[in-house]
Amino acid sequence: MKIKYRHKSMEVEGNSVSVLFSYSARVFFFGACFIISLGSLSASTFVLTFDQGDKESYYDAGCSSLTWNHDEGYLCLSGGVEQTILMSSYPTMPVVSPPQPTAQLGYEFTVLENCYISGFARFAGAEGGNPIVRLWTDDTGEFLGGIQYPWIDIAVGNNAGWSERSIDFYSLLYPLTKGNIYWIANVADGQVGHLVGNLGASAVSGSDYLNITTPWGFWYLDNDERSPGNVTDPTANLMYIPFLEGVADLKLNRFNAAGSIVTKAIDLGATKIDISAFQVIFQTANAGTGFDEIQQTGFLSYDIIYDAIASVGLTPQCSSAFGLAESDDNIAYSEYSTSTFSNISKRYIKLSCEMNTQHRGITPILDQVVIDYNAYPEAIDSSSVLPSDGSSISAENPCFSWNPAFDYDGDAVTYTLSLSASQEFGDLVFSTTVVSIPSSAEVVVNYIDRLNPVTSYYFKIDMQDANSAVVAADRVYSFRTPDVTPNSPATPVIFSPKDEFVADPNPLFSWSDFYDADGDFQSSFWLRVRSATGTYSSGNSMDSGEVLSSENEWTPTGWDLPFGNTYYWRVRVRDDTGFDDSWSEWSAEQLFIRIPQAPSGVSINLPQGETQIKNNDTISITGTAEEGTFCVILIRDQNGRALYDGITFSGLSVGADGLIDAQVSLGNIAVNYRLASQIRVEVVLIDPAGHRSAAASSAFVVFKAGKEQATIYDNLMTPPGVKPVTIRYELPAASNVTITVYAGNGTLVKKITDNQFMPSGVHTAEWFGKNASGNPVASGVYSIHIKTDSYSKLLKAIVVK
Known part of the structure; x- marks a missing residue:
């Protein structure tokens, strides 16, 4: 601040x-729009x-040597040179011995300019002495005790043989005020045997700062235990000396602006500022x-x-x-x-x-x-308020804004915006609060609902700062809404389900994004479902009612639409204005067919203790399904081919409890399906209308008692190109494989597989009796050579035209 x-x-x-x-x-301090x-x-x-x-400005710098020490934070006397402003000369005078003083001398002087005493000096002759220096003034504004008590009372003792004794006050300065009269005296300390000392014979002023009063400026104290006088008679205790015969050997010192010595502070008890x-x-x-x-x-x-x-x-x-x-x-x-x-x-x-x-x-x-x-927020600048007072707005959902009020102590300010159709604000249409913070440039409130057209509205803004200082609105603003016929939302378009099969009894419904030409937002939707043979008011229809949501998809709960039926559905949406025309038209109907759900919890198990399928094994199948469906079980080999020969099924009907308990007997797989290395069992549900569910499945490896490295099947072609010769081979580990066909005279006919890398396991290859050019070969015996990294084998095939 x-x-x-x-x-x-x-x-x-x-x-x-x-x-x-x-x-x-x-x-x-700027406001916020959040x-x-x-x-x-x-x-x-x-x-x-x-x-x-x-x-x-605390003192008159023109007549004082005081300055403000900004770094140290105190008033002080500027650096300068001590100057003797009053001194005495020293003629020989009788020594005075207390307690009967006869030569305790002093003098009075008038201060011609404000100055400060920095110390005393007293000359002592061969006799020595131990006097006390005292200073009086009768200015009670400067010293409350007045002349009754000495302002300064300091011993300046000295022994015989000292030539001078000085007392420096070091840290303190005693001020002398311009125009005041002071009395100073060299007084015995009252001790028996102590001497006052040799006395001076004259006194002179070393500058214009002091003036010794003459001719009666020099005096003795009649009684050294008393002051020079009293309030009534300030000189009652003084004996004036008509001629200068001696004076206390004292000096006063003052700083001036020339030179530099140690700074001295001012006595707190004597400063006038x-x-x-x-x-x-x-x-x-x-x-x-x-x-x-x-x-x-x-x-x-x-x-x-x-x-x-x-x-x-x-x-x-x-x-x-x-x-x-x-x-x-x-x-x-x-x-x-x-x-x-x-x-x-x-x-x-x-x-x-x-x-x-x-x-x-x-x-x-x-x-x-x-x-x-706590400073209170100032009034809001009315010229910054929008909508401006008396204006006509172009939309029924206005945006209010204003410049934030200044709060002199920087508090956050909370604004309460009140909107009403009445100037008395009896019934509020809208009221909200928003806080301004220093980093924001304006305060903004968006009114998202739609106001009535062709209507006058009134609003006001109250304030409260963070220290609970409340400032009521200083004025009421008004505006008028336009005559506008609102647009209804666009009719939604159905996305899904649309002409499709649906297994979920509570499907996910979705439709196009909401659009309104007025710029309104979606507030809700309404969705209905009917059967192909019913209406939307039939007993078996489903109705969501109005659902408050801005989403364009929805999944019902508890509808549980039965399978095997064809359904139609539609949806409509509503904008956020709340008017009668806020609903869109119903969407065009779309159909979907409810099919059974895939069986759940399906377990397909080999006979106990087995890990591979063997001849004549029976596989047991358990699980749950929708009541009224039938089980269809498909058996496929590793290439996805359906297997039928020698396979029988039982328990395919789903019980009233929805449980599946079926068995599949596979027969002699080694004979019926010599090329099968893997068996996949698939379980599918079918409703009475023939609609099929997704499949649940498991795969098993076929056990072969004696595995051959390579075998050929259907090695007689009559004629060639109709039914192929099948070569079955097994790799114990991944390997490069080459399969070639040679004529009886050793001529290369075709390479079926040319050094192809194959993983471990059982594989098959086919030859349709054609050469490398795709032409049928002549009748005769042909050799088929299989070469792998671990073995090489030669097989025979016969072609008869």
Whole structure:
């Protein structure tokens, strides 16, 4: 948050000061077109801080050597050179021995310019001495004790033989205020045997910062245990010296701007600094007409942070309090009141900060003010609101949008959009909430339903920020819908089932995607099924009723359409407007035939203990099927050829309980099907109308007691080209295979297989009695040579024309 503020001059009276803080901030905060759930947010914090330039307004830089140490954060005296501003000369004078002092000397002086005492120096002669230096002033604004008590009381002891004793205050500077009169004296410490020391004979000012009052500026203290005087008579305890006969050998030092020495901080108890004025303006709960009072307890708590003086590690002992002024229009404000902030009834408030200190002559040095607050969202820019007030829209389902309101403390803002056909909003057509966040440029609400044509509607936008600050709508907007006859949805086109067989008693129905020329969306569909001999209102028809769905496919549950019947079906769809014309026309009818489902849980088993089919084996078949169907069992070899010879079946009917319990006796496979190496058993269900289900099947290897490597069948051709010679061969492992035919004289007739790679197992090849050119060969005996990686064999075939 960027804070803008301005300075105002003000008069400081006594030890307190009223500080008005001025707040002018803008947070660029954009809205969102999505609804977002946000957690609870804490109240914002408003911080007024002061940079180096602000610090300079605390005092008159033109008549002070103070500067603001921005890096260290405290007021300090600029680097310079110590300069003696008052000194004495040292003629020999009698030594004074307490407790009967006779030569405790002092003088009064007027300060011509603000300056600071950095230390004292006292000359001691051969007699030594142990005096105390005291400094008084009667300015109670600078020192509450006034002249009754010394402002400075520091021992400056020294022994015999020291020529000078200096006291430097190192970290502290004692200010002397322009125009004030001060009394300084070299006073005995009251100890028996201690000496005051040799006394000076003259005093001079080393600069224009001080002026020694003459001719009565030099004096003795009649009683060193008392001050120079009292409130009534500041010099009651002084004995003036008409002629300069001696003075305490003291000097005061001051910094000026020339040169550089160690920086010294200012004594907190003696600093006079002017503070600038600031003013804070907040927008409160009553941001709109008709707002109720809203309790703001806790939202306007504050914390004052003062600068610490780094060199001494201290902070001014100050107290502070806020005053409150309220306004409806940000122009005319009430008087400031120190009442609590728990009950704010106006839209705008100003805060004044009053700070007090117990320090002598100090105006508090303010580093920053931290105020926790909750700023309320500003009104929405009406020019950004769509539909604009009084407009006619081109669609019955409008899109509402507006620029987000500024919330000065950056809270998320929740908007409540209310739509009604009445200006009183008695019956709402629509109401929704949407949240704006900083990254969004606008707030958008799409109304998806269709409004009535040729009708005036009214809407308003209420707001609430994340800290529960509610701002009621400041105006009502209106618009009028057009006179438009809506379009019905396009008639759907059936995809499936369509002129097909269906085994599932609850089939999947599908149709074309929804389309509406108005741009509406599908809200529901309605699907009906009838038998070929019935109507859609017959007792055996099926009706979905209206199903709320935007999908274009659907599977019923519990319809269980019986097999063996022909069915017709149709569908229609509805748009999301809810009007009477929102249904499409019924689609064109399409038929499907319900066939039996494939048998389930089918188990095809060899006799117990066998893993391969043997001659005369009986295979048992169990499973479940739809009641009223018949079992059809097909036996096929490894090439898919149907096998019939010697095979018998029993138990093909399906019982009333839907169980299958059939047997197949295969007969002598080795004789009837000499080329079969594998037997596949297929189970199919057929309804009374002849409709067949999908098959369930299992395959078994045929067991051969004595396996030959190669065999020839039907080796007599009469005539050639009608029935082939079949060569059966078995490979114990994968191998390259070559099968060639030679004439009786050894001439190559044809290569049936030429070095072809074949997997392990039983294979067959055929020769139709033709040569490589495809012409029938002459009558005679022919040799068929089989060569593999593991064996080679020669077979014979006869061709008779």
